[in-house]
Every structure is written in C-alpha cells, then in structure tokens.
Amino acid sequence: MNEISNKILYHAYRAGAQEVIRHRNQLNSINVFPIADGDTGSNLSSLMHSILSESKLEKDVGNTMRSIADAAINGARGNSGIIFAQYLCGISIGLENGASIVSVHHYVEANKAAVDYAYDAVEDPTEGTMLTLIRIWSEALNRFIKKTSDFRELLSYAYGDIVEALAKTQYQLASLKKAAVVDAGAKGFVHFVDGFLRSLKGNHDFEIVNNLSHDHWEQVPQISIDHQEVVDLAFRYCAEAMLINMDIPLKDIKKELRVFGDSLIVAGNEHRMRVHIHTNQPVDFFEKLRSLGRITFQKVDDMVNQSSLVNERKYKIGLVTDSIADLPRSFIEDHQIQVVNLKILHKDDIYIDRITIDNKKAIGLLEEGDERATSSQPDKQAVILQLQTLQDYYDEIIVMTVSKALSGTFNVFQKAANEIEVYPKKITVIDSKQNSAAQGLLVMECAKFIEQGIPYDQIIEKMQILVSKSKILVSVKNLNAMIRSGRLSTKGGKIANLINLKPIVTLDSKGEGGLGGVAFSHEASLKKIKKKLIKINDTIGLKAYCVVHAQNFEAAKAYTEALQLALGMPPAYLEDVSSIVAIGAGDGAIAVGYITH
Template sequence: MGSQSIDYKELQFAFQQGAIQLINEKQELNQINVFPVSDGDTGSNLASLMETILEESKSESTSVIDVFENIAEASLLGARGNSGIIFAQYFNGIYTNLLLQEEKNSVKSFIKSVKLAISEAYQAIENPVEGTIITVIRSWAEALNESEQMNSLEKLLPHALMEARQALENTTKQLKILQRNQVVDAGAKGFYLFIEGFTQAFVTKQAVARSIIGSNHSVKIDISESLHENTSEPNYRYCTEILLDQVTQTKEEIQEKLSTLGDSLIIAVNRGKARIHIHSNHPDQVLNYLSAIGQPIQQKADDMLLQYEVNTQKKAPIALVTDSIADLPADYVLNNQIHVLPMNILIDKTSYIDKITIQSNRLFELTKKQNERATSSQPTLKTVENLFSFLETRYESILVITVAGKLSGTYHTVKEAAKHRRAANTKIEVIDSKLNSAAQGLLIMRANEWIQSGIGFEELVRKIRSRRNQFKILVSVDDLNPMIESGRIPQSVGKIAKKVNLKPIVSLNQDGEGKLSNFTFSLEGNERKIVQHLKKMHKKNRIQRYAVVHADSEKRALLWKDKLVEQLGFQPSYVIDISTVIAMSAGQGSVAVAVELGEGTDSR
C-alpha cells in the first residue's frame, strides 16, 4: 500500500471536478438550507468557495503537496458561511498533516492525513453538532480503510462515497429541524456533492456534466427563496466573517476571546491566516479584537434578523433600499425592513463596514491614532448584485434611493448592477436622491410611508423624483479641512474661508454638490444663522419634519435640538450620530439639521 502513489495531475483534476459538481447544484443547497439559520445561502456560500478553488487550482503544480497547498490557501481566501469555513479548515488540516508524512505523494499518506484532519475540522467549531457537514466528513474519511482488497484510490473512493451517502441521508434523522422539513443538511450535502465529483473524476478520469473550467462563468452569490417555515428568530443579528492575515494568536486563544461575543463560532487557521465566522450583535467588537491580532483583509456582516423578518413577515411588496450614508435610526431601519448597502472605510490597510464594524466616534479614535486620513469607497458591484438576488425572490419591485451621485459613485454602481438584472421579473428603479446624511434619511422615511400606504410602484417613483427637492440639510463645521480634502465643497472657496477663519453654512445645491453660504466669524454666529434660516423656512414653507445629526458631538446636538423645539414648536424625528463616511468629510464636532418642507415648495 505504501508504494502506491497519487498522480498530482489526476488529484488536481479531481479537485476541480468536485468543485464544479457542487457549483452545479448550488440552487438546491440554497433551497434545503434550514440549519443553523434558514437564510438560504449555503449553496451560494459553498459555490463561492469552489469558484476560488477553481481559480487558484489553474496555477501549475508539480507535486501532490503543491496541489494541497494551493487548495488550502484558496479555501481560506474563498470560504464563506459555516460550512465553507469547516471545508477550509478540513482542507488545511489535510495539507498540514501531509507535510508531516515522509511519502507525501503516497495513497497511505493521503489516507492518514484525511483521517487526522477530522479532529482539526471539529476543533474549528466551538460547539460541533452531529447531523451536519462534520458528520459526513468524518464518515467519508473513516471509510478510507487500507486493505489488500482495495489497494488504490480508484477502489477506495467509491466505497467511501457510499458511506458518505449513507451518513448524508441519516442527517435528516439526527436534527429535529431537518426532520420537520424532511431535508438533509445543506452543508453536509455540499460536501457529499464535492466528494461525488472528486470520486467520479479520479475513477473515470472524465469531467462532470456542464463543466465550467476555462469559461468566464461567475458564480452569483444569490439567495433562493426559502421553502421552509419551521424556522426561528436568530439569537444574534449579524453573520460576521473576517479573513485575517499575519495572525499572532492560536485558534484556541481566538475562540476563547470571541466566544463571549456570539455563537456559531467557527475558526480556520493556517500559515498565518485565519478565517473567522461568528453570529454576533457586536461585529464592531469582533473586528476591534481581530485587528489587534492580525491584519483584516476581507470582511462581511449580513443582517440575519432583517432577512428573517422579511422571510416571515414582509411588510410590503416593494423593497426599499438605500446606502449607509442615509442617516436613520438603526431601530427604524430594522422595524421598517429597509435594506442598506454599506459603504466601506479604509484606515491603515484595514477596511471597515460603515455603521456595522465602525461608528463615527471610533473613526476619530483610529485616525488620530494612525495619524492618517481615512478614505471611503462605495459598495462593490458584487455586493449590490448579491442584495438584488435576495430581494428579487421576495419582492415584486425594488426601489433604490442613493446618496447624491455628485458625492459618491454609489448611484452609478447600483445602476450598473440593475442593468444586469433585466432578465428578472422584478422591477428595479434607481434614484439619485441628490442628498446625503439626514436629508437622504428623511426622504427614505417619506418613501417608506408611501410604500406602507399601498401606493403603486410607478406613482412612488414619480413622487420621489418630484419631491426630493423639498429636502435640505444645513451643516455647521468648525474645521473646513476635512471637507476640502475630501472634495465635498469647492476647494477654492473652502481655502479662502479657511484662511480668514470664516464659518460658513455647508449645504447641497440642486444637483447634489456641496456649497457654502452665510459666512460668520464664529461657531456661535454660525449656529444663530442656521436657526434663523430654519425659522424663515418654517414660516414660508412649513417644515414637515426635521432631524439633528452630529459627528461625535452629542452634547452640542442636544443643545441644537432644544433650540429648534423652542423655535419650531415640535420635536425632531430623531437625533443620532452620522454615518462614518459623512463624519470623515464633515469632521469631528460637526452638527447638521435636515428638514422636509411642505409639498409644492422648493427649498433651493
């Protein structure tokens, strides 16, 4: 048995075909996904992993250990979701154990390594649950027994595949939620499909049906409509995943630290990289800790609670989408099922998710510490397409209201993503609000109220386009530097105002570009000008509602609120901290008031 060798080219081919087999069945995996959360994305997550494996395995290998090194590296980079990270840890475990064997290309070493890697896959999971992917992995690996009757992988693999098939079918009986829905575990089936393709390729030397190698095929990370009703509200809100490089802690140390921040904790670590998955209410705290022990290079945080509420009690047939620059209270966003595309903030090589893994007060702490200006970027095309894939299976139409196109590329990115969805039955309309911050937030509130009233989609779009000019924001800033550096206001005017220490009112013109007006020589004078301006607007146009927002300056914002209540005679809709992206350009200590004017008026 020890003299039997594995052809590394056949091994690489088998990995590729196993990946293709799984990708081909991703929609079915999405549909049977009910554990641990019925979010319908296990197939898409595993397909994303397999796509990365396909891409990385195109590079030339010269040995079995080379193949496993490439697969191990690719799996850490591409892993998504619970099952994906368990997959990644298992592949890395095989590679690590194979490195310790004398004959690294022998069948005997391969069998020994896949068995030893079982314990590493279990260790990746904080609380392993039988009847899931881990059970099928163990059953398959343990079935690869050395014997005189079966002395080659061509004979061993089909036998192990049968054992894996039996273990997969048994998952229905092992977990009550699977039994209620009469399905097998989605992650477990994903592993079985991979092994099935792997085995077929190794035994027959033939490709699986519908091969996609060498094509321009791109796996869409879409989410199919769940077919199951027997699900419960998630214990934690955000499905958080982070890929770390230059990791300084062991897997056990990371587990101990993160176990207090949520559940469904899975960690895969190898060669200085770690992929972490956790369900948590505090993804910002998760990232803060991980940033201290490594360099975050990828992250995501999906709102499982919002997905659950949309799946179980959708409020309207129209999906309302905006970006995180729209300043609205978090509770309002969740309670009204508003979908938010997050902006990204980059500080010293670490990328953060606006309002989820970073808040504006934390932004100022980090930029002072790093002595470096933060930068921002709009949601990626893939992020937008992922959201559309989810919404299209649940809504009749989708309305997206973005930050002003003059201030961000978000509008154009979303428009581009919408073009790709023309074949779908769901209507999609993308509107440039020509606003930002709380003014954009108030427009979202108004759009939501129209949606809840039952207004038709075409009428909704018409009303928003005609009413967006009735929303206005007035900003008071102490230091104009951040706005000048970020290009949010005209540089020439900004530099002159700064030179003579003038304090202007910052607002947006009718095209959504920053403008300066009503210059004063002090913040107090600036505040008085804003209050006077609002009084005039209220007298002439009747302010319907208003909101006060601030950049890490709650005390000043509350004082503003009291003055405005006195002058306008009613309370603001909300007082909150602003988006990190807006805080980055407005600067620490800035305060703004956004208003909605009465119908038929033009605030500009």
C-alpha cells in the same frame, strides 16, 4: 485505478466545486441551522468560485492542493464555508510530499488527518452538520480501503455512507427536524463529493463556471416558511475576517477571541487565518483582531436582518440603501431596509461603516498623524451577490444611494443592476443627490410608499420628485475635519479658523457640495439654519425634517426641541451620523435634512 495524477485530482476538485455552485439555490432554501438566514448556498458558492478562479494546477500534488486550500480560505464564508476550507487545508498538508501522483492509501490518510483539522477549527463542534459528514466520509474511506484499492470503487462505497448520513441529519438537530430538512452545509459536502466522484468516473463536464449568473444555478422553489420560526438570537452579527502576519499561534488566537461570542471558528495555516464568530461586539472584536495580525478581509452580516428577510418578508418590493443614509435602526428593521455598509480606509486598516467602527473611533482617526481617513465605494461583485440574493425574495428592488457627485456608489449599483436584472424582475437605482440626513429622509419616504402598497413604477416617479425637493444643511463645530478631508485648503482653513468662520455646508441640485451660508460661531450657524427652515415652512411648507449629529447628542436634542417649537411640527427623528459622515463633518457637527411640499 489505485493512484491518480496531479492533473486528474485537480480537475476532480474543480468538478466538485462546480456541483456545489449548481445547487446554490437549493442549499439556500433548506438553510435552517444555526439560523434560518438562507445563505449557506451562497456562502459555499463563494468558496467554490474562489477555487475555480484562483487555484492553479502546480507541478506536484502537494502544491496543487495548497493552491486549492489557499483559494478556499480566501473565498470561505459562513460556518460551513470556513469548516470546508479548513478541511481542504488538512488535505493539502497531508499530501505535501512533492509527488506528481497520489496513491489511494495516501489520499485516505490525508482525509483522516483533515478531519482533525476541521474539528479543531471549531470552538464547539456540533454533530448533524458538515463536520459529521466529513468525519463519516473519512471513516468510510478507512473502512472500505480494506475491501478495494480502486479509487473509483472506494469513493463510490464511501459516497453511499455519506448519503445515508445526510438523511439522518434531519433528526439530529431540533431545528432541522422541525423544518423537515437535512443540514444545508452537510448537503453541500455531499454535492461536492458527487461532482468529485463523477469527474473521476469521467461523467462530469468540465464547464468553467467563473461568474455568478443565475443561469448556472439549479432553480428550485423557495422553501415554505410556514414551518420556520424567527429565533431569539443571542448574537446579532456574524463576523468574519482574514488575517495575515499573525503574532501568535492559531490555538492561542482562539483563546483570545472566544470571549466575544459563540460559533467561533479559526481556520487556516501559518500564512493566513480565517476567523468566524457570532457576536454583539463587532467593534471590539475587530480591534482585538488588529492587535493579533493584519486584517486583509472583513465581512459582517446582520443575522437578525437576514432571518427577518427569509422568514418574515413583509413586502414584494425590496428597498436598499448605503450606510451614508442616517436613519433610526428601529425604522430600518421594521421596514426591512437592506443597508450596504461602505468602507473606511485609514493607513493599512479597513473599517466597515457603522459596524466595525463607531463615531468615537472615527473622530479619533482624525487626530492620528498626517494620513487622512477616506471612504471607498462598495465592491461590485459583493453588490451583485447581495442584489441576486434579494431577487430570490422580492419581485422588484429600489436602490437609493448617496449622491453620485460625492461617491461612486451609485455607479457601482447601476452597473451591478445592469448585469443581473432579469425580466420580469426590476431593479431601479436612484441617485438621491443627497447624503446623511436628507438621504435618510428620502429612504424613509420610499419605505412608507412601499408599506402603503403603491405600485413600483409610481413609487419611482414619486421618489424622483422628492429628490428634487430634498436638502441638507450642516453646521460644523470646527473646520479641522474639512481641512484634513481636503474639502478646504490648509491655508484657507487656517484663515477661517483664525476669524472663527463657520460655513453652512449643503449640496446643490446636482448633488455637489456647496456653501449654504456662513456664520462666526457654531451657535450662529444653527440659528441661521433655523431661520431658513422657518422661512421655507412659512412659504412652500416642510413635508418632513430630521436632525443628525456627530457625537453631540445634548446640543442636537436641544436644537431639535427649538426647531419643533419654531416650526410647529416634530422631526421625523434625531440620530447619530454614520462614521463616514462624522469623519467628513467633524466632531460636534449638527445637520438638518428636509423635504418640502
């Protein structure tokens, strides 16, 4: 067989994708380089699922491969995913001839060109990784084509070479040698070729894997963490984005972005571009991207958190919340709390709360034209993927969300949990009926229960009680944000501003917005909140309280000191609010969250 049809080639690529998905857990378990964050299998599976769900069998080989490459770019995640997507882009360009079949010689030449595409995408190519196996695969095809022109024989010979090369990756990188494992991305490539080859030989079942069920994944023991170390990462965040409508060539874009970090990969074509980087400046990085094109997708992973979860998991119970909860980062890190960052939408731009936008920028959005900024609930599939990843490490999971009366976040988590909860592992989603400071306090109390080793079911019972004893009181400095957000009518807002009316905003027992009082100045409203807290503390008693603010640190600090003096107890913390809360409450807002005895 010295040529194959468009249809056979298409199904071979799908078979390769399925083979990678089947080995997702295995690939995660050996993920050591560049950091041991246990997500290479998940990242590659994301790409492969996109190939299965988005690619189409077109009228000719070139268009079919273009469809596969575009799907790969859409689903690419992480170093290996984006490199593999760029490799497929190279293949698709090499096969653009309008033919309904592909000859063995043409396929070999396309692979040769694809190697350059893959290497060119990476700022600093590292050998001993997927890149190495892509190169060796192409070199083997070029060498063995002199021996045979039969597709199946040729690929079988070349497959033997990459299996040998995979074994050698264990000794090419220090981190792999220490962990005694091969490179996860490289192994993913071998699995892909294995599925591709077995399809050509007629040995692959064409089962369609279109969901993320654990049933389709090879179950393997989690890698022992005794041989792994927590590395001192130079860059905290792994940032990825998809751009369209780029104004400058890909090679020039790479020059513009290299100043923001390392592990830079720029992949794609003239229609769309995928970018990957490790950085400490996600806000600045994404601002630069917005100046280069339109961002249609963005994702940022906290590699410090991922590495801690994989290598230093402290508890058997995992705790998840959303970015509306205001908590000190140090507490989040110490207690390994997993935060799902919600999105902020403004005009055509999307921002990731707390990651790709800061409060200065968020407040600035309030002044930009007539279009107001809004928040969006998390994507269900992204939540499913995150919860499934956590199931690999935790026996049980507790999710504490922002009030479901304010956001659809609770419902998204509940639906995701219902789809993937597998006995005996439990996932419980709790509606905090709060937001911001009060939600943060509840998450803090839950984390302390987990730290104390209290059984799962008892923690759930305790948290339900604490939810009913929690409250937030917000003093807004001006009403502009509330007017723009639609919480206050324009007419009513103008009248209130005219008489300098300052409402104290709170949430009721159902988690719905309400009025906790009024005053005629920001200072007066803060005094009313303090007076209310003193009364509560003198009667039923305060278990804990905290203070948060929107770009008003000095005033919030002074207010915190006054509260501590009046209440005779220190706050749990003083923190900035999330950007979503800042947009809703406005510049200068100060809030107190509390839980009573």
